[in-house]
Amino acid sequence: MNQTRNEIIDLIDQRGDLPAFPAILVKLQRVLKDPDSDNADVARLIELDPVLTLKILKVANSPYYRTGYLEIDTLATAVNRLGLDRIGEIVLALEVTKLFLDITLIDPGKFWKHGLAVANFTMMVGKYAGVSSQIQAQAFFAGLVHDVGVMVFCHVIPERYDLFLSGLDRQKASLENQEKEAFGIDHQEAGARFIQKHWQMDPEIVRAVANHHLPFSGTALQQQCQQLVHLANGVCTFFGYSNGIDCLSEVFNTGAWEALGLSLDHVETMMIDVNIAVGKAAELVE
Amino acid sequence: MLKVNPQEFSLIKAYIEEQCGIHLENGKEYLIESRLSNLAVEAGCDSFTSFHAKALADRGGKLKARIIDLMTTNETLWFRDESAWGYLMEKAVPELMDKAEKGKRIRIWSAAASTGQEAYSLLMVIHQEAKARGKLYLLDRFEIVGTDISTSALFVALTARYNPMAMNRGVPKEKQQLYFTEEKGSWEFDQILKKRVSFRQFNLQESFASLGVFDLILCRYVAIYFSDSFKRQLFSKMAGAMKPDSALLLGATETLRGLSDRFKITYYKNAVVNFKKKDES
Numbered sequence: 001m002n003q004t005r006n007e008i009i010d011l012i013d014q015r016g017d018l019p020a021f022p023a024i025l026v027k028l029q030r031v032l033k034d035p036d037s038d039n040a041d042v043a044r045l046i047e048l049d050p051v052l053t054l055k056i057l058k059v060a061n062s063p064y065y066r067t068g069y070l071e072i073d074t075l076a077t078a079v080n081r082l083g084l085d086r087i088g089e090i091v092l093a094l095e096v097t098k099l100f101l102d103i104t105l106i107d108p109g110k111f112w113k114h115g116l117a118v119a120n121f122t123m124m125v126g127k128y129a130g131v132s133s134q135i136q137a138q139a140f141f142a143g144l145v146h147d148v149g150v151m152v153f154c155h156v157i158p159e160r161y162d163l164f165l166s167g168l169d170r171q172k173a174s175l176e177n178q179e180k181e182a183f184g185i186d187h188q189e190a191g192a193r194f195i196q197k198h199w200q201m202d203p204e205i206v207r208a209v210a211n212h213h214l215p216f217s218g219t220a221l222q223q224q225c226q227q228l229v230h231l232a233n234g235v236c237t238f239f240g241y242s243n244g245i246d247c248l249s250e251v252f253n254t255g256a257w258e259a260l261g262l263s264l265d266h267v268e269t270m271m272i273d274v275n276i277a278v279g280k281a282a283e284l285v286e
Numbered sequence: 287m288l289k290v291n292p293q294e295f296s297l298i299k300a301y302i303e304e305q306c307g308i309h310l311e312n313g314k315e316y317l318i319e320s321r322l323s324n325l326a327v328e329a330g331c332d333s334f335t336s337f338h339a340k341a342l343a344d345r346g347g348k349l350k351a352r353i354i355d356l357m358t359t360n361e362t363l364w365f366r367d368e369s370a371w372g373y374l375m376e377k378a379v380p381e382l383m384d385k386a387e388k389g390k391r392i393r394i395w396s397a398a399a400s401t402g403q404e405a406y407s408l409l410m411v412i413h414q415e416a417k418a419r420g421k422l423y424l425l426d427r428f429e430i431v432g433t434d435i436s437t438s439a440l441f442v443a444l445t446a447r448y449n450p451m452a453m454n455r456g457v458p459k460e461k462q463q464l465y466f467t468e469e470k471g472s473w474e475f476d477q478i479l480k481k482r483v484s485f486r487q488f489n490l491q492e493s494f495a496s497l498g499v500f501d502l503i504l505c506r507y508v509a510i511y512f513s514d515s516f517k518r519q520l521f522s523k524m525a526g527a528m529k530p531d532s533a534l535l536l537g538a539t540e541t542l543r544g545l546s547d548r549f550k551i552t553y554y555k556n557a558v559v560n561f562k563k564k565d566e567s
Contacts, residue, residue: 171451214328216352238447240470254437255352264437264487267444 005184011156021199022095100151110244116281119143121232129260139228142208149191175247294334309513364456369556386427398508399432402443433488446475507537521546
C-alpha cells in the first residue's frame, strides 16, 4: 500500500505532461493584482486571444450573466458591465475546463460542469454566510477544481484507476475511502498535491481541495473556505449534479452548515440557487 | 481507524450521553470507532483521549454538532411497521379527520423525524383520507411538525428529495405514482404538498414548552438509544405536550412499561397505542 501511495505521489510530482496552469490566467492574475491597471488593461490582455474573447462575449450575453437590455458586443463593454471579479471568474472557468479533455475514463463535460456548479454555488452560500469576498473567491477556485484529483488519477494511473472504477461499490463507502483503501491516497490529496506542485496555488485553495470531505481540518479561518466547498459539493451532488462517479456520500456534515451560520430557512432559496449555479455552469462548459 | 480503549470508551460514552442522551452499552465500542474515527483524525487527534479533550474544549459547538450528527444517523423507512400504519390509516387518522370536520385544529409531531419519511408518510395518509371524504380543505386544519437534532437530515427532509435506495424502503408503488416525480435520478415528493409539514431542529433533551401540545405524537425507534432515566424524563415531557386522550406511538419493539404511568397502554390489532390518561392535566 505504502509503495503504491509513494509511487503515485512520485508520478504526480514528476510527470511533465500534467496540464500546466493556463498562461493567460497567470497574466490575468498579475494584471488584476496590479493597483495601476484598469478595466482596459484587462480587456486588452484577453483580446489577444480571439477565441477566448468570443466565448466571453457569448457568456456575457447569456441569460444568466447578462446585465441590461443592450447586447454586449465588445470586450471592453463586457468588462465594464460585468466587473473585474465576474470576468476573472469567467476566464478562470473557461480556461480550466479546457484541461484534461482527453480523459476517457469519466465524462470530462459532466466533470467540469459539476466543478463549475460547485464553484458558482460556493459564491451563493458564501453570501448567505456573510463570508469575506476574498474567501468567496478562494472557494470559487477551490470549488472548480476540488475533484481534479480524479482527473490526475485518470492521467497518471489510467489502467489501475479504470480497474478501480469498474470495481467500485457505489453503495458501500465513499469514493475517497475506497481510493484510500486501494491506493493509500485519495482524490483530495492527489488534487491538492497537483495544484500545489504544478500550479503553485495559494495554500488556502490547496487546503480546501485537500479537505473538501473533511471540512474541520485546520484553524477556524482555514475551515471557512473548505466548509463552503464541502457544502456546495454535497448539495450539488444531492440535487443530481455529480462529477459522474456517483458514489455514496453524506449530503454534508451538520457541523459545517452550523459553522457557516446557515439556517434551515435558507433551504428553499438554495434549491433555486443550485439550478441557477448549474445553469451558469452550462453556459461555460462546451 | 482509531481504536478506543476502555477508559476512552467511558469518557466518550459519558460525553455523548450528556450531549444528546444516547446511551451506549458496553460492547458498543465498535460504534465509536466506526462512526467517530474519521472525525477524530480530521480534528487532528491521534487518540480518542485527545479527541475527548478537544470535544470538551469545543466552545463553538461545531465539533459537538458533528459528533451528534454521526452518532444519531439512522436508516429511515416509509410506513415503517405495518401494524402501526394500519392503526394510523384505519383508526387514528379517520378519528382525527372527524375532529377536523368539527372545526378542531389537529397537531401531530414526528419526533426524531430524520430525513422526513415518517412525516411525509403521515401526510400521504391524511391527504388520502381527506380526498376520500371529498374534503381536501380539511388539510388546512392539520399541522404536522417534524423535528430532529441533525440539520443535514432536516435539509433532506425539507427538500423532500430521495434517491432510489431510499424510495425502495417502503414506498408503495401507487403512492410513488401519486406523490412523487422523478428528477435527475432521484424522486421528489409533491413540492406543494410537502409544505404542509414544517421541520425544525430540536434536541429532545430541551424543554418541550416551545412546541405546544399535540393530538398525536410519533416517537419511533429513537428512545431505544437512550438510558432508562432519560427515557422516563422524555416520556414525562411528552405526556406534558399531549392533549388528554391523545396517542403516542413508539416503535414496535419499544414499550412504556416501567417508564411511565401517565399513559394507558392499549392495543389495536398488533399495534401498541399509548393514550395519555384522561385525568392528566
